[in-house]
Amino acid sequence: MPEATRSETPMNLEIFTAGLWRENPVFVMMLGLCPTLAVTNSVINSLAMGAASIFVLVCSNALVSALRHFIPRQIRITTYIIIIATFVTMVDYIIQSISLDLYNALGAFIQLIVVNCLILGRADAYAAKNPITRTVLSALGMGLGFTFALVCLGGVRELLGAGSLLGFQIFSSNYQPWVVMLLPPGGFIVLGCWLLLFNWLKQRKTSRLIAAEEAIDHSRQIETT
Amino acid sequence: MAKHHPHPVVDLRTSPYIRRAPSVDQIMRNVVYALLPVCAFSVYLFGISALALMLVTTLSCLLSEQFFCWMAKKKSTLPDFSAVITGLLLALTLPPGFPLWMGAIAGIVGISLGKILFGGIGCNVFNPALVGRAFVQAAFPVAISTWTPTFAANRFSEFIPSTLALPFMTPAATAEWSKTVAIDGFTGATPLALMKFEGVMVRTSDLFFGTTAGSAGETSALLILLCGTYPVARNMMDWRLPASVILGTAICAEFFYLLDPASYPTPLFMILSGGLMLGAVFMASDMVASPVTPWGIVLYGLIIGLLTVLIRLFGGLTEGVMYAILFANAASPLLETFTQPKVFGGDK
Numbered sequence: 001m002p003e004a005t006r007s008e009t010p011m012n013l014e015i016f017t018a019g020l021w022r023e024n025p026v027f028v029m030m031l032g033l034c035p036t037l038a039v040t041n042s043v044i045n046s047l048a049m050g051a052a053s054i055f056v057l058v059c060s061n062a063l064v065s066a067l068r069h070f071i072p073r074q075i076r077i078t079t080y081i082i083i084i085a086t087f088v089t090m091v092d093y094i095i096q097s098i099s100l101d102l103y104n105a106l107g108a109f110i111q112l113i114v115v116n117c118l119i120l121g122r123a124d125a126y127a128a129k130n131p132i133t134r135t136v137l138s139a140l141g142m143g144l145g146f147t148f149a150l151v152c153l154g155g156v157r158e159l160l161g162a163g164s165l166l167g168f169q170i171f172s173s174n175y176q177p178w179v180v181m182l183l184p185p186g187g188f189i190v191l192g193c194w195l196l197l198f199n200w201l202k203q204r205k206t207s208r209l210i211a212a213e214e215a216i217d218h219s220r221q222i223e224t225t
Numbered sequence: 226m227a228k229h230h231p232h233p234v235v236d237l238r239t240s241p242y243i244r245r246a247p248s249v250d251q252i253m254r255n256v257v258y259a260l261l262p263v264c265a266f267s268v269y270l271f272g273i274s275a276l277a278l279m280l281v282t283t284l285s286c287l288l289s290e291q292f293f294c295w296m297a298k299k300k301s302t303l304p305d306f307s308a309v310i311t312g313l314l315l316a317l318t319l320p321p322g323f324p325l326w327m328g329a330i331a332g333i334v335g336i337s338l339g340k341i342l343f344g345g346i347g348c349n350v351f352n353p354a355l356v357g358r359a360f361v362q363a364a365f366p367v368a369i370s371t372w373t374p375t376f377a378a379n380r381f382s383e384f385i386p387s388t389l390a391l392p393f394m395t396p397a398a399t400a401e402w403s404k405t406v407a408i409d410g411f412t413g414a415t416p417l418a419l420m421k422f423e424g425v426m427v428r429t430s431d432l433f434f435g436t437t438a439g440s441a442g443e444t445s446a447l448l449i450l451l452c453g454t455y456p457v458a459r460n461m462m463d464w465r466l467p468a469s470v471i472l473g474t475a476i477c478a479e480f481f482y483l484l485d486p487a488s489y490p491t492p493l494f495m496i497l498s499g500g501l502m503l504g505a506v507f508m509a510s511d512m513v514a515s516p517v518t519p520w521g522i523v524l525y526g527l528i529i530g531l532l533t534v535l536i537r538l539f540g541g542l543t544e545g546v547m548y549a550i551l552f553a554n555a556a557s558p559l560l561e562t563f564t565q566p567k568v569f570g571g572d573k
Binding site for chain 2: 176179181183
C-alpha cells in the first residue's frame with residue numbers, strides 16, 4: 001500500500017518542495033495571476049510582492065491552522081478573510097514605512113493581496129485540514145514558489161523592457177528597450193512563454209515516464225513467456 | 226466491345242459541371258503576384274532599404290513557420306505561400322527605414338503569436354502580419370514612427386542609416402540624413418500627421434500616386450487599387466469587402482466633414498491617405514480572419530472604416546487602420562453568427 005504510507009507520513013520535504021515546483025502556484029495551479037501580471041515589470045517589484053505574499057501566506061495560514069477547530073464551517077471564508085486582511089494591513093504599513101517608492105510602485109496591489117486566490121485557496125484547502133507545522137512548511141514552499149514565478153516574469157520583463165536587472169544596467173547604453181514588455185501586454189506574453197516552457201518540460205517528463213513503464217512491462221512480458 | 230470514336234460528335238461530360246475550387250496555395254500565390262507591383266513601387270520610391278526590409282521580414286516569417294512545423298513534427302507548411310504573404314504585407318506596413326532586426330522580430334511574433342498559436346493556417350483569429358506590426362508598434366514606438374523621404378538621392382546605392390542598426394541596439398537618428406537627401410523640404414511627417422498636428426493638407430494627387438512619406442507600401446492608392454483588381458478578377462477576393470471599408474470610411478469622414486469642414490479633413494483625403502487602401506485591399510481581406518457571409522463582409526468593412534476614422538481623428542495615434550482591422554477580426558465570428566443567410570427550405 002504505497003499510497004497509504006505516503007499520506008500517513010507526518011513530515012517530509014515533499015510538503016515544502018511541492019509549492020516550489022510540482023504544484024507551483026503560478027506555473028501549475030494558475031493562482032494569484034492578478035499580481036503576477038500587474039506588478040512584475042521589474043525584479044525589485046516582483047521580490048517585494050513575493051515577500052509580502054510570503055508573510056501574509058505563512059502568518060494567515062498558521063493562524064487558520066491553529067484555529068481550525070474553533071472556526072464554524074458556515075462562516076469560515078469570512079473568518080479567513082478577516083485573518084488575511086489583518087496581516088495585509090500590517091504588510092501595507094510595513095512597506096510604507098520601509099520604502100515609500102516601493103509602496104507607490106506596487107500601488108493598490110498590496111491591499112489586493114487580501115483577495116489573492118492563492119492565500120485564500122491555501123487557507124481553505126490546506127490550512128483548515130492540517131496541523132500547524134505542516135501548514136507553515138507548505139505555506140513557505142508555496143510562497144517561495146510564488147516569488148520564484150514573479151521573479152521569473154519580472155526578470156525577463158525588466159531585462160527586455162529596460163535592459164537592466166535589479167536596477168543595474170546589463171546591456172550597453174545603446175540598448176533599445178522593448179517598451180511593450182513594461183506594459184500589461186508584455187506581462188501576458190511573458191507569462192504565456194513561461195507557461196509554454198513549463199508545460200513542455202512536464203509533458204516531456206511524463207512521456208519519458210510512460211516510455212520507461214512500457215519498457216518495464218515489455219521486459220516482464222518477455223520474462224513470463 | 227465499345228469502340229472509341231476518335232472525334233466525338235457530341236461532347237458529353239458527366240456531372241459535376243462545376244470546376245474544382247482553387248487550392249489554398251493557388252490563391253496565396255496569386256495574392257503574392259498581386260502584391261509584387263506594390264513591392265516593386267516601394268523599392269522604386271525608397272530604394273534598397275525597402276527591399277532589404279521585405280527580404281528580412283519574409284525570411285523571418287518563413288523560418289519561424291518552418292521552425293514551428295519542425296517543433297510540432299508536422300509537414301512543412303511553407304509551400305502554401307501564406308507565410309510569404311505575411312512577410313511581404315508586414316514589410317509594406319512598416320516605415321522604409323525600419324531597423325532590420327526589428328523587422329525580423331515583427332515577423333517572428335506575427336507568425337508565432339498571430340498564427341501558430343491558434344493552430345496555423347486556416348485557424349488564425351487575427352491577420353498575422355498585423356499582429357506582428359502591433360507588437361513592434363508597442364515595443365518600439367519611436368522607430369515605427371520615423372519616416373524618411375521618397376526619392377532620396379543615392380537610394381539605390383546606400384541604406385537609410387536606421388536600417389542597419391545592430392541587433393538590440395537603438396537605430397541611428399535619421400532626421401539629419403533625411404534633410405540632406407530629400408529633394409524638397411522634408412518634415413519627417415506623414416500626410417496624416419501633418420493633418421493631425423499641423424493642419425496641413427497634402428495634395429490629393431500626391432496621395433493618389435503615392436509620392437508622400439509613409440510606410441513602405443502604403444503610399445500609392447492607385448497602384449494598390451489596380452493590384453487589388455487582379456485577385457478580384459480571378460474570383461479570389463470579394464470586391465464588397467474593400468468597397469465597404471472605403472464606404473465606411475467615406476460615410477464617417479463625411480459626417481465629421483459636414484459638421485465642421487474647417488477642422489476635419491475631406492472624405493477623399495481620409496480614403497487616400499495612410500494605410501487605408503493597403504488595409505482595405507490586402508489586410509482586411511485575410512481569408513481566415515474575415516467573415517464569409519455576404520452581409521457579414523459588408524458589416525465588417527463598415528466597422529473597419531468607421532473605427533479607422535474615429536481613431537485617426539480622436540485617438541492618440543495618427544494612424545488607426547491596424548487597430549481597426551484587428552478589432553474587426555475579433556468581431557468577425559460574431560458578425561458571421563448574426564448574418565447567417567436563411568437556408569432555403571429551412572425553418573422560417
